[in-house]
Amino acid sequence: MARNTKNDKNTDIDANPATQTINGAEMVVRAIVDQGIDTVFGYPGGAVLPIYDALFKQNQLRHILVRHEQAATHAAEGYARSTGKVAAVIVTSGPGATNAVTGLTDALMDSIPMVCITGQVPSHLIGSDAFQEADTTGITRSCTKYNYLVRDVNKLGRIMHDAFHIARSGRPGPVVVDVPKNILNQPGIYQGKTSFERTSYNPQRTGDERQIAKAIELMANAKRPVFYVGGGVINAGVMACEALTAFVRMTGFPITNTLMGLGSFPGSDPQFLKMLGMHGSLEANMAMHDCDVMICIGARFDDRVTGKLDGFSPKSKKIHVDIDASSINKTVHVDVSIIGDAGVVVKQLIAAWKAKNPKLDKKAIADWWKQIDGWRAKKSFSYGSSKTVIKPQYALERLQAALKKQDFFITTDVGQHQMWAAQYLSFDRPNRWMTSGGLGTMGYGMPCAVGVQIAHPDKPVVCVTGEASILMNIQELSTIKQYRLPVKVLILNNRYMGMVRQWQEMFHGNRYSESYMDALPDFVKLAEAHGIKGLRASKVSEVDSVIKEMLAHKGPVIVDMMVDQNENVYPMIPAGAAHNEIVLSPAGRNDGKLDKNQI
């Protein structure tokens, strides 16, 4: 790299016995490299200057300079989610750390492995309200899986490696390592990558065989089974997803995915019922409601999935596989609980299934499929098409058609466009769909796409977003420009915070309080101001050509897609309602009308 003009052999951190004396900043860089990670996202500042100096003197770890620390954490999430690796972030003390809090919380909610190094004021100034001081370990205690304040440079190496282990293992999550500046400057003995020694932390990976046997027994006698699979399987790795796919096909049972689980099972497979939950398909939600055996793997019965708990799948026996024991029986009582890694447990289930070679009630299961096909026939994702105005669903259908044969990656922001993307795009492989599920962070999409594109420079990466969300981290256009990242940003522009508007229309008497996006920038000119290609589609006839041009362009593109302002996301299970109270699109073929009393 051109910038490494001062590369000094003596300070190069390459030459390495297992332990050696280097300073704290070099240890941080060295530990990240030793973890097999080649990219770090960050933003410099006073307290982390020694780390940036160490970065300057080496060339094994690439640093991506974002424009705001929140974006560093979301980019890291994109990197982690699309590669399955732990992502690393460096931010400075005080505002650097507080800006990272949203991304840390997002990663905690969605179980994304991340290590975030935060600078801290020198040890002797901690607690003195020093310049750019914040109680980072205090602030991040509840939004990390674990955090450290480093007090001894000789422990920094071990802490770094432990942090990566904790972030990656068990239920993954973010870990903060807060390092005072004097420790970054201080020489000490670097403890290289060794085994994790803390006996208090030892996540269980293998499921209890007796529970496995009970689960297989339930499945073997099921008449109306359904798999309910979430992001835990994606976190367990590609092999886990392959094992799951094999298992689901072996049983012939229907399967639905959560928002986080999309891609864990091929979206094009006939056994797939699409996404479930508040804006999930009729077939998925009705199957969940009417099933007699539910096999939940790596999902956590989120309130957007279950709806009213009293009315949630009332007739079923439930099997729950999760690596986090605290996710089991948290809101929904289950009959068989299996604690373990989704990949390991699915393989155990396969072995037990094969050993038992169950005689399924073929007649009952065929009837069940017939019922499901009836729900499918209602085409719950249908919408009223238009020749005069671009329907957002249509734009996404066309995007899906244009991307179909490629290995593409999608990130989204939060709101209507996110739900439509989940409904209309289809994923045949894991790690291709990045969305803020648990926290629902607007501003997630574009920085996340930066991280994904960094990890997959030659693959198409599309950020599907809305005009409100994109503005929350719009400064990242500059990052995209700097690294010439060919990210495609598709803005479904309806001049409203669409989901807020939808709820105001449905539940607040059309009082559109503060949800109209006034004074929007001209996104095409905004792109051009960054030296990025900007395109606009205003007519239905322009949709295909603009999408084609966007995907064909070698560099980054911003597309301002002017869509219907009044479109709502359907189907919809109002919160507090049960799955069978799902409301279908009034524009579609069904009779579903929104009944206020029902909500």
Added chain:
Amino acid sequence: MVDIVYDIPEGKVTEARHTLAVLVDNEFGVLARVIGLFSGRGYNIESLTVAEVEHDKNLSRITIVTSGSEMVIEQIKRLLERMVPVHKVNDLTVEGAHVERELALVKVKGTGRTRVETLKVSEAFHARTVYAAAESFIFEVTGTSEEVDEFIDCMRPLGLVETVRSGVVAIARDKKKETL
């Protein structure tokens, strides 16, 4: 009006009091983590005590008295267990017979005949007189929380000034050890 976004009707719940013994690494911030779990999720803490119990292994034991529905208590236990510095969580309330004790220091003032009465009551409760002056006493009393309550109630009309209580410590009666 029902909040459409978040109001999910709750079923009827019966709350029960549980005493938990939590074995943790005696490290910086561990107590804040445990307390943060309770405060962040709105769980009750009736009493919480912590002290190092095995110096060479750097282990502390936290005794927490909490109350909640069965599901909440299960959540609390699982959430404690998943914390990195937590070795073990024992629910003494469900795991069999156990002994619970609390210590209180009770300051009582008085002169003349009430002093005699005060001392008689303290003897009845097997309280120790740890300080005595011309017009006041400090008693040390140990017992279950209820016994300590009773002692304090008895002292109130006799000239109770102030009280300090340690919170509950508890241990299982079974001969096996709960530590590692």
